[in-house]
Amino acid sequence: MxxxxxxxxxxxxxxxxxxxxxxxxxxxxxxxxxxxxxxxxxxxxxxxxxxxxxxxxxxxxxxxxxxxxxxxxxxxxxxxxxxxxxxxxxxxxxxxxxxxxxxxxxxxxxxxxxxxxxxxxxxxxxxxxxxxxxxxxxxxxxxxxxxxxxxxxxxxxxxxxIEDDVPADIAAVLGCAVLTGGGAVVNAGAPVQGDTIAIVGLGGVGMAALITAVSLGKGSVIGIDAVPAKLARARELGVTAALSPQEALDAGIKAPVVVEAAGNVRAFETAVAVTAPGGRTVTVGLPAPDARASVSPLGLVAEARSIVGSYLGSAVPSRDIPRYAQLWRDGALxxxxxxxxxxxxxxxxxxxxxxxxxxxxxxxxxxx
CATH class of the missing domain: 3.90.180.10 (Medium-chain alcohol dehydrogenases, catalytic domain)
Incomplete structure (x- = not known):
């Protein structure tokens, strides 16, 4: 055809x-x-x-x-x-x-x-x-x-x-942005009650991670991005705080679960820096293949921190997409x-x- x-x-x-x-x-x-x-x-x-x-x-x-x-x-x-x-x-x-x-x-x-x-x-x-x-x-x-x-x-x-009550544009975004960003929080980050969740990089995937983190209601949610308009949108979506990378570093932000969704070296290094002792940095961004970041191995060992790569939000699509669709129906996502x-x-x-x-x-x- x-x-x-x-x-x-x-x-x-x-x-x-x-x-x-x-x-x-x-x-x-x-x-x-x-x-x-x-x-x-x-x-x-x-x-x-x-x-x-x-x-x-x-x-x-x-x-x-x-x-x-x-x-x-x-x-x-x-x-x-x-x-x-x-x-x-x-x-x-x-x-x-x-x-x-x-x-x-x-x-x-x-x-x-x-x-x-x-x-x-x-x-x-x-x-x-x-x-x-x-x-x-x-x-x-x-x-x-x-x-x-x-x-x-x-x-x-x-x-x-997916059921017909989910409009086509919403359904499409569930298939990548929400599956990847939401999964980075839920599947790879696995926050427990009381955990602060920080999202570094507020593009489509990062914003999807942000609204998923807010919907969980586990603890505070912090959005981090260099674009003021994206920080303003993050505030509208219910974050506890929305900060530039430098503001987050100057404020000494430390979160048990941090998701990096920007796909560049500076964002990755910022995400590692704002991860709390014992915490987990989940990276879903896709930088250039030759990109290299600087991380202190001593900081990882001495503070028992981990860095986790998450592709497609560590998702099983047939399991996870219906979950996100239901959260959307419920008005939570x-x-x-x-x-x-x-x-x-x-x-x-x-x-x-x-x-x-x-x-x-x-x-x-x-x-x-």
């Missing part, structure tokens, strides 16, 4: 992207779903820093590639062997499929699926296949989803069904407040500029 999608043609073009146009909106051919796969009509797709990381070269992927990994849509066709979804059902897409068989899949979310990680790096679906084509040439898949398109063929392992604006597919390059400028939390592409 013919579809429209946002294809990254070349990595590392200069900004502003509205001028260099690294992403083109193309007419593509999409194969039907193979065994274990599902054809989905995309309703909404969030624009995440992990998409930008491919555009600017912080994360190298093979190109040309149809971007987008945070999305929700409706099932249109089922491949053979898929008998637990129905045509017309709304589904959330997740960017790391879990084969269910490898050693990583046996760790309750702590480690990523090794098979899914391998196929994601190759730009294929979990089967190893490519379903996208343009002018006789393959167009690769982004993290098994390629959600910046009118339709996608996705492995069943990358889909989580204001996911709608994460959405800065809704855009059209044709605005994708301009949206990447805004994301790079750090002026937005989450932009969502809406499809008719």
């Amino acid at each position: 013919r579809i429209r999608g946002a294809v990254l043609e070349e990595i590392g073009r200069e900004r502003p992207y509205r001028d260099s146009r690294p992403i083109t909106i193309s007419e593509l051919e999409l194969d039907g779903p193979g065994p274990g796969e599902v054809l989905v009509r995309i309703e909404a797709a969030g624009i995440c820093h992990s998409d930008l990381s491919v555009v600017n070269g912080s994360r190298m992927r093979p190109v040309p590639m149809l971007l987008g990994h945070e999305a929700a849509g409706r099932v249109e066709r089922l491949g053979t062997g898929v008998d637990d979804l129905a045509v017309g059902q709304r589904v959330v897409m997740t960017f790391l499929p879990r084969c269910g068989q490898c050693a990583g899949c046996q760790t309750d979310g702590r480690l990523p699926c090794s098979v899914g990680s391998s196929t994601n790096n190759a730009g294929t679906l979990l089967s190893g296949g490519v379903r996208l084509h343009r002018d006789g040439h393959d167009i690769l898949h982004h993290l098994g989803v390629s959600g910046f398109a009118t339709h996608a063929v996705i492995d069943r392992h990358s889909l989580v069904p 204001p996911v709608d407040q994460l959405i800065s604006r809704r855009v059209g597919l044709d605005e994708i390059n301009e949206a990447m500029d805004e994301l790079s400028d750090g002026t937005t939390i989450r932009q969502v592409i809406m499809f008719d």
Whole structure:
């Protein structure tokens, strides 16, 4: 079938992207779903820093590639062997499929699926296949989803069904921002009653971690970011305090659970510095591969502190997404407040500029 999608043609073009146009909106051919796969009509797709990381070269992927990994849509066709979804059902897409068989899949979310990680790096679906084509040439898949398109063929392992009462834009954001940020708090941070939780870096994932921390009601929640507008939004969302990195360091902030969600060295070092003795620094940000931070090993040993990496919020999507959806229903998780604006597919390059400028939390592409 013919579809429209946002294809990254070349990595590392200069900004502003509205001028260099690294992403083109193309007419593509999409194969039907193979065994274990599902054809989905995309309703909404969030624009995440992990998409930008491919555009600017912080994360190298093979190109040309149809971007987008945070999305929700409706099932249109089922491949053979898929008998637990129905045509017309709304589904959330997740960017790391879990084969269910490898050693990583046996760790309750702590480690990523090794098979899914391998196929994601190759730009294929979990089967190893490519379903996208343009002018006789393959167009690769982004993290098994390629959600910046009118339709996608996705492995069943990358889909989580969700009830119709969850709007498509909310459902999309649950699949990455909330799954990653919320999971960093709940799964990897594991706060107990009375724990202060600090969030360093208040982009989409960091704000998702923040609203999750507030919803838990365990103790004080502190938001840390260098952008005043984001600190103001954090205050609106119910934090105990919102501080710049320097203000947090000058105030001697120390928290038992600290989540770093900015993906840069200074943020990571700040997160380690504000972690209390006996506390845990959870890092979910994805800095450049050659980035290096300075940490005192003596401080870790003498104060019994730990640093924990958390990919996709150490989540099991089929377990965790329904939990967050219920918190949203209950009014405890204001996911709608994460959405800065809704855009059209044709605005994708301009949206990447805004994301790079750090002026937005989450932009969502809406499809008719």
